[in-house]
Structure formats: C-alpha cells, structure tokens
Amino acid sequence: MQPARRRGLAEEAADRIRDEILAGRFAPGSALREVELAASLRVSRGSVREGLAILEREGLVHSEWHRGTRIIGLTETDIIEVYAVRAALDRLATLTAARRGRPEQFDELDQLVATMERETRGAADGGRLVALDIEFHDCVYAMAGNGRLTSAWEAVRSQVHLFQAHRVRLSHEHYRTRVVGEHRELAALLRAGRVEGLGDLAEEHVQSACRGLLDSLQA
Known part of the structure; x- marks a missing residue:
C-alpha cells in the first residue's frame, strides 16, 4: 500500500x-x-x-x-441481509428520484451507462465496472434528495461494493453481460418519470445481483 x-x-x-x-x-x-x-x-x-x-x-x-x-464474512446470511436492505432502499430511492430528478442528473446517469458500455467493449476491468455501478446508484440517491435515505445507503454502501466486487471476481462474464442493459433500463424509466413498475425493477436489479453472487459461491 x-x-x-x-x-x-x-x-x-x-x-x-x-x-x-x-x-x-x-x-x-x-x-x-x-x-x-x-x-x-x-x-x-x-x-x-x-x-x-x-x-x-x-x-x-x-x-x-x-x-x-x-x-466481514461472505456467508449466505451476510449476503441475503445486505441485499435485502439494499433492495428496500433502492426501491424508495428510484421512485423518489423519478419525481425529483433534474434534466442534468438524468444526463449524468446516461453518461455513466455510456461509459459502462465503452468499458465492456474492451478488456473491461471488473473493478472499474463495479465502481461505475456504485457511482450510478450514488447519483440516484443524490437525485432523490432525501438526506436520511442517503445516510441509510451510505451505511451499507461499502458492504454492497465489497459483495459486488466478489461477484465480479467469481463470475465476471455474467456481470459484464448484464451491467449495461440493467442500468440503461433503470435510467430510461427514471428519465420518463414512469413510476409504474419502477420500484419492482429496482428491487429485481438488486435481487438479481444477490442471486448471481450466491450461485457463484455455490459453484
């Protein structure tokens, strides 16, 4: 170091x-x-x-x-608990962000997705993709404009980052094929202000990550 x-x-x-x-x-x-x-x-x-x-x-x-x-460990209990908390927080954050987001903030989300796509076209570094993933969700929480919600996210953010990093190390290709499409869909619904189905999509995005990590660990 x-x-x-x-x-x-x-x-x-x-x-x-x-x-x-x-x-x-x-x-x-x-x-x-x-x-x-x-x-x-x-x-x-x-x-x-x-x-x-x-x-x-x-x-x-x-x-x-x-x-x-x-x-902290990488047990099934740890993973399920952290992602369950994150799913609940992300649902509220995305629904709130869809109502409160400003045009320049939606542009920032689109730029992050475009950067993810460029990274996946080359020899994408897993750590770089995870950092962009976390930054995307940081922006969503900032768009929501709820200080207590952001504090709750920050309380689990490092744990989420750790688990996502291990998910990529265990199954890089699985993550690489999903990261752009899932975030592009979230960004599009947020910009459109379409709250119908948005909360469910946000939760499924998190639960998909949870399942991917658990499956990789079992494999």
Whole structure:
C-alpha cells in the first residue's frame, strides 16, 4: 500500500485499507493487524485504530474484544441481509428520484451507462465496472434528495461494493453481460418519470445481483 498522506491520517488510513479490501487483496473474514497496517501505511497504530473504527461504522469490518478486527464474512446470511436492505432502499430511492430528478442528473446517469458500455467493449476491468455501478446508484440517491435515505445507503454502501466486487471476481462474464442493459433500463424509466413498475425493477436489479453472487459461491 502507498504511504498515507493528506487530510486526517485516520481518514486516509481508512481509505487505503478500504481500497485494499475492495480490490480483494484482503480476503473476507481475514484478520487486520494494527501493527502490520501501521508499518505499511507509515502511520501510528492510533491512526490505524481510528481508521478501522471508520470502516466498522461502514459495516466493512468488525472488532471483538481480545480477538482483534476482521473483515466481514461472505456467508449466505451476510449476503441475503445486505441485499435485502439494499433492495428496500433502492426501491424508495428510484421512485423518489423519478419525481425529483433534474434534466442534468438524468444526463449524468446516461453518461455513466455510456461509459459502462465503452468499458465492456474492451478488456473491461471488473473493478472499474463495479465502481461505475456504485457511482450510478450514488447519483440516484443524490437525485432523490432525501438526506436520511442517503445516510441509510451510505451505511451499507461499502458492504454492497465489497459483495459486488466478489461477484465480479467469481463470475465476471455474467456481470459484464448484464451491467449495461440493467442500468440503461433503470435510467430510461427514471428519465420518463414512469413510476409504474419502477420500484419492482429496482428491487429485481438488486435481487438479481444477490442471486448471481450466491450461485457463484455455490459453484
């Protein structure tokens, strides 16, 4: 990992560790040791401890007394719970965004879909596609304009990102063939303001991702 710099060292440490987790360089369920992380990042153990606390609030890691800090697992229960919460949140976010979205925000969604399509035409990097996927949904939540809804999304966002990243690593082609079409359909319905069926589509988009990850794990 690159040495920590800029901003508060705790926030920077959290960013670096999060990047490593999402990139798959730290496996789900594995231990995170403060001494090793501090040496790698060239910061104090205190900064690492504060950074891990940030990641724990995001639900990406969990700490236990005398047992240290570990990355969350990739169990069936973890996956079903996270995607169930996300499905409920996405339904409300898309329905609200369809009513409140501004033209330039719909344009931004279309641009993200176009970028996804360009990425899939070449040697698409899975991590890049997942980042665009998450950015698309960040925009939908911003369009909804509900601060508490956005806070609820941010509480599970890192966990969703982690699970989506593993979904791509386990079954890249399955994800690659779906990511553009599903997001293009969502963007089109949002722009049209067609709330009929939109909530169901948003939920199915999430449940499809859940099924894809579970099927890949079982395989």
